[in-house]
Amino acid sequence: GENVEQHPSTLSVQEGDSAVIKCTYSDSASNYFPWYKQELGKRPQLIIDIRSNVGEKKDQRIAVTLNKTAKHFSLHITETQPEDSAVYFCAVMDTGRRALTFGSGTRLQVQP
Amino acid sequence: NAGVMQNPRHLVRRRGQEARLRCSPMKGHSHVYWYRQLPEEGLKFMVYLQKENIIDESGMPKERFSAEFPKEGPSILRIQQVVRGDSAAYFCASSAGPGSTYEQYFGPGTRLTVT
Numbered sequence: 001g002e003n004v005e006q007h008p009s010t011l012s013v014q015e016g017d018s019a020v021i022k023c024t025y026s027d028s029a030s031n032y033f034p035w036y037k038q039e040l041g042k043r044p045q046l047i048i049d050i051r052s053n054v055g056e057k058k059d060q061r062i063a064v065t066l067n068k069t070a071k072h073f074s075l076h077i078t079e080t081q082p083e084d085s086a087v088y089f090c091a092v093m094d095t096g097r098r099a100l101t102f103g104s105g106t107r108l109q110v111q112p
Numbered sequence: 113n114a115g116v117m118q119n120p121r122h123l124v125r126r127r128g129q130e131a132r133l134r135c136s137p138m139k140g141h142s143h144v145y146w147y148r149q150l151p152e153e154g155l156k157f158m159v160y161l162q163k164e165n166i167i168d169e170s171g172m173p174k175e176r177f178s179a180e181f182p183k184e185g186p187s188i189l190r191i192q193q194v195v196r197g198d199s200a201a202y203f204c205a206s207s208a209g210p211g212s213t214y215e216q217y218f219g220p221g222t223r224l225t226v227t
Contacts (some may be wrong), residue, residue, distance in 0.1 A: 006154075032214045043203065043218040044155065089154055095214055098207070099145065099168055102154040 002027040006090050006103030011039070019080050023090035024072040032093040033066060035075050039086045040095050047088075048075070080110045087100045114139060116184075116206050118221035124225045131191040133222045135204030144187040144217060145205045146179060155203060161187055194226045 003026040013019050023033075034049035050057045050073065057064050061077045061080075066073040077084055090103040117136040125131050137144050147155040160168040161181035170178070175180055176194075181187040191198055201223050205216040 034215070036218075043220045046215055046217060049215065093214060097168060098143070098204075098214070099157040099160055099171070100147075100155075100216060101157065102147075104154045 002030060002092060002094070002101040003092065004092055004101050004103045006106060008065050008106060009104065010107045010109070012109045012111060013080055015080060015082060017080055019075075019077045019084070019088070019108055019110075021075045021088055021108075022066075022072060023074070023103050024070075024093075025092045025101075026071065027092070027094060028071065030092040030101075033064070033073050034091050034093075035062075035064060036089045036091065036102075037086045038089065038105075044089060055091045069089070075109075081112050082112050085110045086107060116141075116217055118202075118204050118219035118222050120222060121220060122223050122225070124227060125194045126227055127195055128193050131194050131198070131224055132223070133189040133191075133202050133204075134186040135189070135206075135219060136186045137206030138205075138217055140208060141206035141217075142209045143207045144181050145207070146187075146189050147203045147205065147218075149201045149203060149221075151200075152176060158189075191224075194224075196226050199224055200227045 005024045031052035036044035037047045038044045060076045063076040087105045087107050089105050093101040146158040146162050149155045159172050159179045176192045178190045201221045203216040203221045204219045207216045
């Protein structure tokens, strides 16, 4: 089955700095890659996603890059703010199957 | 535009009792997924359903767990004879039908505590 590894497990940055979270996956059939933000006690919230036919996607301060050959993708958050503090999960999907396989999460702390 | 709804939000059961968790998908969505999240861990896929059909139950434990999505009403995840190890947050997600986007939107979760 699919195996997703996510690094780092914790990340602390100063407000205004950039944050980068990386994920690798094993199944070359995976072709959909979403990122979720989860605040304590809340639901996972979809923040950005990318399909395998695209190398990069950007939405304001958030961007995702995908290297399908190397089977890794990354989340980039620029100009971080204290409200960006949360746990971020990467996920992968083989769209023929539709189940998401999640990474283990990255706890991001943005220091004011 | 109501999102995915789950109830109850918190559920306490004694060992050996049954737990029933309910999920109503987002309006217009016909696909439902259940995931389990243990404390300080990621989400693990359990089961994928469409109306009256289980499409993929590869993540469901073989015993005590079952799921359904009837023609009318919410999807239900049932856990029989609960044990302490079943304590977790159970999240439901929904997506639109095939041929459309793959985004899955999550409900607020049911936090199950087995005492």
